[in-house]
Amino acid sequence: MDDNLSGEEEDYYYSSDQESLNGIDNDESVSIPVSSRSNTVKVITKESLLAAQREDLRRVMELLSVKEHHARTLLIHYRWDVEKLFAVLVEKGKDSLFSGAGVTLLENQSCDSSVSGSSSMMSCDICVEDVPGYQLTRMDCGHSFCNNCWTGHFTVKINEGQSKRIICMAHKCNAICDEDVVRALVSKSQPDLAEKFDRFLLESYIEDNKMVKWCPSTPHCGNAIRVEDDELCEVECSCGLQFCFSCSSQAHSPCSCVMWELWRKKCFDESETVNWITVHTKPCPKCHKPVEKNGGCNLVTCLCRQSFCWLCGEATGRDHTWARISGHSCGRFQEDKEKQMERAKRDLKRYMHYHNRYKAHIDSSKLEAKLSNNISKKVSISEKRELQLKDFSWATNGLHRLFRSRRVLSYSYPFAFYMFGDELFKDEMSSEEREIKQNLFEDQQQQLEANVEKLSKFLEEPFDQFADDKVMQIRIQVINLSVAVDTLCENMYECIENDLLGSLQLGIHNITPYRSNGIERASDFYSSQNSKEAVGQSSDCGWTSRLDQALESGKSEDTSCSSGKRARIDESYRNSQTTLLDLNLPAEAIERK
Amino acid sequence: MIDFSRIQKELQDCERNQDSSGIRVCPKSDNLTRLTGTIPGPIGTPYEGGTFQIDITMPDGYPFEPPKMQFSTKVWHPNISSQSGAICLDILKDQWSPALTLKTALVSIQALLSAPEPKDPQDAVVAEQYMKNYQVFVSTARYWTETFAKKSSLEEKVKRLVEMGFGDAQVRSAIESSGGDENLALEKLCSA
Numbered sequence: 001m002d003d004n005l006s007g008e009e010e011d012y013y014y015s016s017d018q019e020s021l022n023g024i025d026n027d028e029s030v031s032i033p034v035s036s037r038s039n040t041v042k043v044i045t046k047e048s049l050l051a052a053q054r055e056d057l058r059r060v061m062e063l064l065s066v067k068e069h070h071a072r073t074l075l076i077h078y079r080w081d082v083e084k085l086f087a088v089l090v091e092k093g094k095d096s097l098f099s100g101a102g103v104t105l106l107e108n109q110s111c112d113s114s115v116s117g118s119s120s121m122m123s124c125d126i127c128v129e130d131v132p133g134y135q136l137t138r139m140d141c142g143h144s145f146c147n148n149c150w151t152g153h154f155t156v157k158i159n160e161g162q163s164k165r166i167i168c169m170a171h172k173c174n175a176i177c178d179e180d181v182v183r184a185l186v187s188k189s190q191p192d193l194a195e196k197f198d199r200f201l202l203e204s205y206i207e208d209n210k211m212v213k214w215c216p217s218t219p220h221c222g223n224a225i226r227v228e229d230d231e232l233c234e235v236e237c238s239c240g241l242q243f244c245f246s247c248s249s250q251a252h253s254p255c256s257c258v259m260w261e262l263w264r265k266k267c268f269d270e271s272e273t274v275n276w277i278t279v280h281t282k283p284c285p286k287c288h289k290p291v292e293k294n295g296g297c298n299l300v301t302c303l304c305r306q307s308f309c310w311l312c313g314e315a316t317g318r319d320h321t322w323a324r325i326s327g328h329s330c331g332r333f334q335e336d337k338e339k340q341m342e343r344a345k346r347d348l349k350r351y352m353h354y355h356n357r358y359k360a361h362i363d364s365s366k367l368e369a370k371l372s373n374n375i376s377k378k379v380s381i382s383e384k385r386e387l388q389l390k391d392f393s394w395a396t397n398g399l400h401r402l403f404r405s406r407r408v409l410s411y412s413y414p415f416a417f418y419m420f421g422d423e424l425f426k427d428e429m430s431s432e433e434r435e436i437k438q439n440l441f442e443d444q445q446q447q448l449e450a451n452v453e454k455l456s457k458f459l460e461e462p463f464d465q466f467a468d469d470k471v472m473q474i475r476i477q478v479i480n481l482s483v484a485v486d487t488l489c490e491n492m493y494e495c496i497e498n499d500l501l502g503s504l505q506l507g508i509h510n511i512t513p514y515r516s517n518g519i520e521r522a523s524d525f526y527s528s529q530n531s532k533e534a535v536g537q538s539s540d541c542g543w544t545s546r547l548d549q550a551l552e553s554g555k556s557e558d559t560s561c562s563s564g565k566r567a568r569i570d571e572s573y574r575n576s577q578t579t580l581l582d583l584n585l586p587a588e589a590i591e592r593k
Numbered sequence: 594m595i596d597f598s599r600i601q602k603e604l605q606d607c608e609r610n611q612d613s614s615g616i617r618v619c620p621k622s623d624n625l626t627r628l629t630g631t632i633p634g635p636i637g638t639p640y641e642g643g644t645f646q647i648d649i650t651m652p653d654g655y656p657f658e659p660p661k662m663q664f665s666t667k668v669w670h671p672n673i674s675s676q677s678g679a680i681c682l683d684i685l686k687d688q689w690s691p692a693l694t695l696k697t698a699l700v701s702i703q704a705l706l707s708a709p710e711p712k713d714p715q716d717a718v719v720a721e722q723y724m725k726n727y728q729v730f731v732s733t734a735r736y737w738t739e740t741f742a743k744k745s746s747l748e749e750k751v752k753r754l755v756e757m758g759f760g761d762a763q764v765r766s767a768i769e770s771s772g773g774d775e776n777l778a779l780e781k782l783c784s785a
Contacts (some may be wrong), residue, residue, distance in 0.1 A: 054752075059746045126656060128602045152596075153691055156657040171690040171697075 017284050028284065040228035040391050041240045041522040044205075044212065052212075052226065053205040056082050064094070069179040070103050072201065077101035079211035095426050101165060102176035104140045124149055126169060137185070141168050151185045154434055158186070163200035164208070175317030216248045217241040225522050234512050236521040242510065251519055254408065255415045255498050256509035262423070263414040267355065277348075281533040284308065355415040363411030364456075368403050371459075375399050381464040398459055398478040404518045405452050405485045410562040412445055412492065419500055428504050437500055444495055448488040455481040490514050595655050600625050603694050616699045618649070626651045630662065634742065635707040639734035640668070643742025647702065648678075649695065651686045659689035660698065667729075669737040671711040671720035680705070741776070750775045754782065764772035 044052045050183055053075075056070040060071040077083040077100065089097050098105065121130040124146035131146045138144035148226050149169065154177070157166045164178045179201060187194035206224045208210045210231060215223045234251040236242045243250055255263065281290035284307035293300050299320040308315050309328055319326040344592040379392040419580035422440045429437065459479045466474070493514035501509050604625075607618050611625045615633040623679030634640030645668060649762040650661040652750055664678030672681040684693060684701055753775070754764040759782050768783075771777035 006679045127596060127599050129598075149691065152654070152657045156654045169691045502613075 027348065031569060038197065041235045041520050042226045042525045043225055043231070043522040044224040044525050045238075046222050049202050049205065049224075049428055052525055053080075053202075056205075060085065064089070066103075068104070070105070072179065072204075073103050073176045074098070074101045076201075076204050077209055078209070080205060091369070099174075102165070102174045102369065104142075104175045124155075137181060139168050139175060139177055141170070141173055143168050143170040143173055143175075145169055150181070151189060154182050154186050154197075155193060158197050158200070161200070163197045164204050213245060213248060215239060215241055216243055226525075232510055232512055233518045234515075236519045238522060242519045246512075248419075251407070251512075252411050252414075253512040253514075254493055255411045255418075256501070256511055258508055259415060259418040261420065266351070280311065282308075282313045285313065348422070352419065356411045356412050358413035360411070361406050365403060365406045365410065372396075375459065378462070378464040382471070385403065385464070387471065392474050394479050394482075395459065395463070396483045397457060400518070401482040401485055402452065402455050402459060405448065405455075405489050408489045408492070408514075409445070409449060409452060412448075415496065416441060416445070418494075425504065426507075440501060441492075441495060445489065445493045448492060450484050450486065451481055451488060454486055486516050490544055504587055595626065595651055595653055600628075600651065600695075601657060605693075605695065607696055609673070614700065616696060616703065616705070617662045618695050618699070621648075628695070629665075630695065630702075632699055632706075634738060635703055638707050640670075640738050641729050643668075643738035645706075645742055645743055647699065656691045656694075658771045659685050660695060661685075662698065662702070665670050668706075668755060669719055669734040669738060669743040670706065671716060672705055672716045673711045673719075674716050676716075676721055679714060750778070754779060757777055 018517065025167060026309050042079060045471060056075060057068055057071045060066070060581055061068060063086070064072075064074075065069070074085060074097070075082070078088070082213065085097070088100070092100075119132055121128050122133050122136055123145075124136065126145050126149035131144065134342060135147050136144045137150055139145055154166060154168050157163065166182060167173065177195075183194050186197060186289070195213045206214060210227045212224050215221050215237040217223075217237065217239050221237060221241070223237050225235050225237055225245065227233060227235065227245055231246050233243050233245050234253060243253055244260075247261065249257075249260060249264065252260040266435045280299075281292045283289065283302060284291050284302035284306055285304060285308050287300065289304075291300060291302050291308075293310050297314065297569070299307055299318070299319065300310045301307045301318070306315060307318050309325055314328070316328045360480040375395050379395050382392055383390070393417060416438075419441070420434055423436075458481065460473055461474055463471050463474045491509065496511055497513075501511065604618060605721060607616075611617075615631075615767055617631045618628055619631075621627040623628050628651070630647040630649050632644060632645050632647065645664060645666045648665045649664050651657040653660060661745070662680055666678065667675065667678070669675055669779070673679070682700060682701060682705055684690075690777040707722060710719040711723045719730070721735070750768055751761065751764050754768070755761055757779075759767075763782065763785075764778070767778040767781045768775065771781055
């Protein structure tokens, strides 16, 4: 622990030096290291959908010198994976790339798609009518049919939901129809349908793209989220919903997606059943199956013919009256009422064990809003008092650390349920191996749990009524515990990834990497575009959005201002205090141990 | 929305080009939405000698949507349901192209009769028999052709039904009212 502390101290000094170099009063220029990983998650709204795909379209158009609709056709076919598209180009050549996607380029053809504007009558093979040449339209693949037939074809295809792949009408012709022709012909008679067609094409960028997903909010916020390099992550949409990008359900790390899916189903299926069973049944002392009493006296007979007393659950003889069972009396209080109901109940108990703990932490995190209200009240009272300490960001930061680690804790229980149960990994580990791993994990889990509870206790102290020195003490405790909890969370993730899941044969379980700052909030697509141009501000932009997230419940604290203020105050404390950890430091600074 | 003029033209075209294939299309009703296709069983297959009738229903979007076709004659074939007569053929589904016609679709069905694709079965029982016990499959298919797809003369039909124990006059009127369909006539006789 000492090593850690001194490590952080160094970072702290470093940070302050930077700030003093840049000028404390200039809040804008506070330089905060932002790793390349941050700010890669973007929100794509209805309005920015076109802009979001521009970049990919442009790259393809430039490299292959094709028109936009061809670039789109290619990208739709290759699921918006530009790298894949380029790889196919290098490996198989342009012709194969194009024909695979149904793109036909007729280089020597005029761009006028109607057949030479002639008015001579020509026959359309579809309706078998003779129509004047100007009413025929020729596609890039060379097939021409009359406009009415094309429109009929497009209408059926769009309504079938095939807008993204409308192929030519000729039999066995695989060419994709030019989207401009489709749009022009359809909009003449059915503008609504043309709009639908455009929408489908645009949304292909979301539907067919593994790096982009709809936000799973209900009612739907209309946004989609784009990630940059790793699909395995948890994100927060601008609508506030946090979700796991790879399975689109709520954020659930350190549980793997498979585990979470199983757990969700189990809870959904069983919680009601379990409740009912515990309330309405008693296990038979012989076969251990749950028995429901459907009437009669207190002598109950199980299907296995075993009789037992409904009041205490103990096996009895069959001889009885309404008032009493002969040879049996359970009116007296018994110390050990839950005797041997094992076996059948063991699985249920095991599930309940994990479920209760999971539920307890989830429930406490539901009280977050109340608690953060409480803290902000205490902070605002404290700030008005004549104290040496002016900055109370440690309290809010500690609070957010508490919330984050509570989430981690709660999801660590379903993880443990599956990791050390028989359902998923029975054949993967010997029972000794499992025991060792379980001990290792549970040690960490318990340590984390203890520290989280301590942190929670200190945050609940009425520090707004304490004297200076006592507030200082609480501050140090909260800061130390916050750092400890953060480290413990990180260690737990590492343990899961390396020691537990890493050693398994089946590679289907992956967990989202730990993020000290909590779930990454997606930044708006436009704002990040702008910040790319203004390089100097880009890091600020990223950091601010992350800080916003840290202060997700919308605390009144002005982030850019507080960093300047913090620098001054901490400056004065640096001399008097020996070990000081600053939670306002970005995670990266703390991580650079 | 159905392009009736095209259907009309297709029918005329079929009439005009009565070729050796023996494939015919005739309307069932006046409004051209329900038609009957007829294909002879391909030579050299267990279906040889049979005449197969196919119910055709035109969808609203024809010719941009594929016509709905199913066998009304019972047939033993891996890609045709032995129960319902439903046909598993790509051009009747996603591979349909408006450039295809009823005639070309029926030609494709005829080709399907000569070249079954048991790996993409419609009728799993038939397909399994085809793969595992080809000889039994051939004799079953041939038996079904004999029983259900062979046109027999009126007198033969009458004779068979009379042998089942129905009266001669009764049988004749039943066959007449069911358009010469022996099976339908039998059903009528039984339910009467």
